[in-house]
Amino acid sequence: MIFQQLLNGLVVGGVYSLFALGFALVFGIHHILNLAHGGVFMTGAFLGLYAVLQGLPLWLGFVVAALGGGLLSVLIEFMAFRPLKKSGETEFGAIISSIGANLIIISIAQKISQTEVMRFPFETFPVIIYRFWGLRVSFLQLFMALMALALMAVLLYFLYRTPIGRKIRAVAGNEHAAILLGVNPNHVFFTTFFLSGALAGVAGVLIGLAFNSIHFMMGEPFLLSAFVICILGGMGSIVGTMVGGLVFGMIHTLSVAYLSSGLTESIIYGLLFVMLILRPNGLFGKSAAGALRVQR
Amino acid sequence: MMQFFLTYQPVLDHGLLSLGFAFSQWVVLRAGVFSVASAGLAAIGGYSAALLHLDGGLPPFVTILLGAVLGGLFGVALAWPLARLRGVYQAIASLAFVQIVLSLNLYAEGITRGALGVDGIPKLVETPLLLLLSAGLIYLMHSVNTYRLGRTFETVRQDEAVANSLGISTIHFQTIAFAIGGVIAGLYGGLTAFHSYHLDPAQFGFEFLVAALSFVILGGRRSVVGPVIGTAVLVILPELSREFGEFRQLGYGVILMIVIVFMPQGIADTYLSWSRKKRLASQQEAQ
Numbered sequence: 255m256i257f258q259q260l261l262n263g264l265v266v267g268g269v270y271s272l273f274a275l276g277f278a279l280v281f282g283i284h285h286i287l288n289l290a291h292g293g294v295f296m297t298g299a300f301l302g303l304y305a306v307l308q309g310l311p312l313w314l315g316f317v318v319a320a321l322g323g324g325l326l327s328v329l330i331e332f333m334a335f336r337p338l339k340k341s342g343e344t345e346f347g348a349i350i351s352s353i354g355a356n357l358i359i360i361s362i363a364q365k366i367s368q369t370e371v372m373r374f375p376f377e378t379f380p381v382i383i384y385r386f387w388g389l390r391v392s393f394l395q396l397f398m399a400l401m402a403l404a405l406m407a408v409l410l411y412f413l414y415r416t417p418i419g420r421k422i423r424a425v426a427g428n429e430h431a432a433i434l435l436g437v438n439p440n441h442v443f444f445t446t447f448f449l450s451g452a453l454a455g456v457a458g459v460l461i462g463l464a465f466n467s468i469h470f471m472m473g474e475p476f477l478l479s480a481f482v483i484c485i486l487g488g489m490g491s492i493v494g495t496m497v498g499g500l501v502f503g504m505i506h507t508l509s510v511a512y513l514s515s516g517l518t519e520s521i522i523y524g525l526l527f528v529m530l531i532l533r534p535n536g537l538f539g540k541s542a543a544g545a546l547r548v549q550r
Numbered sequence: 551m552m553q554f555f556l557t558y559q560p561v562l563d564h565g566l567l568s569l570g571f572a573f574s575q576w577v578v579l580r581a582g583v584f585s586v587a588s589a590g591l592a593a594i595g596g597y598s599a600a601l602l603h604l605d606g607g608l609p610p611f612v613t614i615l616l617g618a619v620l621g622g623l624f625g626v627a628l629a630w631p632l633a634r635l636r637g638v639y640q641a642i643a644s645l646a647f648v649q650i651v652l653s654l655n656l657y658a659e660g661i662t663r664g665a666l667g668v669d670g671i672p673k674l675v676e677t678p679l680l681l682l683l684s685a686g687l688i689y690l691m692h693s694v695n696t697y698r699l700g701r702t703f704e705t706v707r708q709d710e711a712v713a714n715s716l717g718i719s720t721i722h723f724q725t726i727a728f729a730i731g732g733v734i735a736g737l738y739g740g741l742t743a744f745h746s747y748h749l750d751p752a753q754f755g756f757e758f759l760v761a762a763l764s765f766v767i768l769g770g771r772r773s774v775v776g777p778v779i780g781t782a783v784l785v786i787l788p789e790l791s792r793e794f795g796e797f798r799q800l801g802y803g804v805i806l807m808i809v810i811v812f813m814p815q816g817i818a819d820t821y822l823s824w825s826r827k828k829r830l831a832s833q834q835e836a837q
Contacts, residue, residue, distance in 0.1 A: 281638075333807065341815075353806060354810070355803065356803070357802055357803030474756065478649065485639075516657040517657055519652075520654050520657060523646040523647075526642070530631075531631045531634060
């Protein structure tokens with residue numbers, strides 16, 4: 255029984271990681287807390303759903319969600335974050351302007367969906383259940399886990415083995431020095447925000463398939479858990495975020511299964527608080543969370 | 551005139567209550583702490599004020615004061631762990647605190663009545679009292695901002711290393727800021743309870759926190775007029791656009807984005823620094 259729960263937690267955790275990765279990418283590279291990430295995630299789920307309802311195959315739904323999420327995220331960067339860069343007040347400004355962007359996205363989605371809770375048509379994804387070693391795994395769960403793993407691997411390859419990935423890491427290290435060395439920061443911004451949005455879009459479709467509930471507010475709880483995951487793994491660390499997501503998924507399912515579900519939130523956020531106090535840089539993070547800060 | 555006042559009295563009351571929460575958020579930001587714990591502190595103050603009256607049988611205004619004290623105590627208790635963190639990390643840790651308060655509130659059904667919320671609170675807080683308190687609060691915040699404490703806060707906020715080298719203890723002054731912010735949040739939480747007959751656990755959640763934060767950042771984080779203007783704009787504008795009904799949220803989002811993009815320091819602070827620049831320029835011309 256406990257192994258079954260661990261397995262479920264691992265699968266859910268993988269999808270949580272996908273969502274949190276996009277969030278961590280933007281924070282790690284541009285030091286921006288993108289609170290509209292939940293809205294992008296929800297948009298991805300909506301796009302995937304509408305694509306399937308239009309009769310497109312599911313894989314095309316994923317593509318549409320990834321592209322749509324990516325473009326929306328780029329649009330958010332262009333409208334909400336880029337104008338703030340000149341003022342030097344990004345830390346506070348970005349939070350408020352991304353909250354504004356999120357409100358806009360959510361209210362448009364509410365209008366489109368007419369506040370309904372929607373779901374993918376039955377058998378959009380074949381319902382096949384495998385049993386081995388006394389465990390029960392559905393094909394969907396396997397697919398989710400594999401998809402999450404594959405996307406993470408692609409992201410790591412992209413960041414550490416390609417020229418544009420090197421540019422992104424250069425901007426993350428020191429944006430000014432990178433610009434002096436001839437890196438076009440706008441290009442890097444475009445790429446990271448597109449990747450972040452695409453990951454959120456795919457995560458949206460996966461969660462929509464798994465939990466069968468797609469509605470305009472579905473992003474909020476995920477955004478809050480993305481905070482937890484990123485802190486667990488260390489803000490901005492890619493590998494840390496992946497592991498953080500898996501740990502989060504397991505803690506979540508285990509505490510729902512064995513303790514009262516009413517206490518789950520308290521446990522998770524209590525853990526987050528303690529983690530921040532004891533190891534503010536997370537399990538894998540390097541940047542200094544407690545460093546003295548100078549504001550211009 | 552009377553008719554106008556009566557029509558908009560609920561909006562006015564809402565605005566005055568919001569102003570309190572805006573100031574509770576403003577004080578901590580003033581001291582350079584990026585804490586969003588006000589929502590949790592307001593929940594603690596509001597619930598303890600309401601429950602101590604309904605279940606504990608204490609007179610209402612005593613419980614409101616007790617709520618304020620409790621808010622302050624929790625604020626001070628938070629100051630110590632949060633002092634280990636900076637910037638966004640502080641925001642996330644205080645967000646965790648708010649979520650813990652919220653979920654414990656839902657869990658402890660025996661005490662807090664869980665998801666149903668607290669009903670049957672007598673309405674004792676009326677507009678005149680709120681007006682009086684807000685005037686007092688603005689005066690108090692103005693004095694804090696103008697005199698020694700405010701200057702110390704400004705130093706800590708601008709450059710911690712310089713503040714430390716001048717012998718200013720960061721944690722000491724940030725604890726003071728937390729205490730002030732916590733007392734205000736607790737007080738206004740209690741006032742909310744005795745104003746609206748009812749307390750709902752979700753009332754002091756993420757949305758509340760976002761609202762309090764946007765009041766301050768939109769208005770301005772340095773001047774005392776900042777939170778006043780921010781609250782006024784964000785309470786009145788959605789009210790004016792009431793005819794558009796379902797697009798109110800959209801309008802709120804657009805206002806937030808436009809103002810912060812064009813006036814990143816907030817409405818009041820941008821205006822103040824602009825007028826100071828103009829004054830200096832005209833002085834130079836005169837010379």
